[in-house]
Amino acid sequence: MAKSLLIISRQSPxxxxxxxxxxxxxxxxxxxxxxxxxxxxxxxxxxxxxAQQPAAVQQKDLAANLQALPLFGVESLYASARSLQERGLEPRALTLAVEVLDDAALIALIDRYDQVITL
Structure with a gap:
């Protein structure tokens, strides 16, 4: 069986x-x-x-990539409750359905995966 992989995305788009x-x-x-x-x-x-406007900062829109995740079988999507709160984002207003986790649940999540990549 393949080893499980958790990708942690920490950078703004x-x-x-x-x-x-x-x-x-x-x-x-x-x-x-x-x-x-x-x-x-x-x-x-x-x-x-x-409602992001990536063209205003001469960047490409990531919305299509985000929406494609479930189509490619990537359904285990998570977000930090603390990170959302600190940035004034409401979980119900996000563009993608994610499981919102508190700090203790984040630690448990990371421990569940065989390999972790942070970008």
């Missing part, structure tokens, strides 16, 4: 290539039926914010 790279890894892993999860942490939760 406009701060560089890390957010896109995390999504690309998740989509590729999902295409190969790799057991994986994707955790949005710190500024990474900003990828889930509605």
């Amino acid at each position: 406009w701060s560089g290539p890390s957010a896109r790279e995390a999504l690309d890894i998740a989509l590729a892993g999902g295409a190969f039926d790799l057991p994986l999860g994707l955790l949005f942490l710190d500024d990474g939760v900003l990828q889930l914010a509605p």
Whole structure:
């Protein structure tokens, strides 16, 4: 059986290539039926914010990649409750359905996966 992989995306969608790279890894892993999860942490939760205008900062829109995750079998999607709260984001207003986890649940989540990549 393949080892499980947790991808932790910690960068905002406009701060560089890390957010896109995390999504690309998740989509590729999902295409190969790799057991994986994707955790949005710190500024990474900003990828889930509605009504983004990436063209204003000369960036590409990640919305299509985010919406494709479940189509590629990536259904284990998580976000940090603390990160959402600190950035004023309401879980029900996010552009993608994620399981919102408190700090204790985040530790347990990370422990469940065989390998962890942080971008």
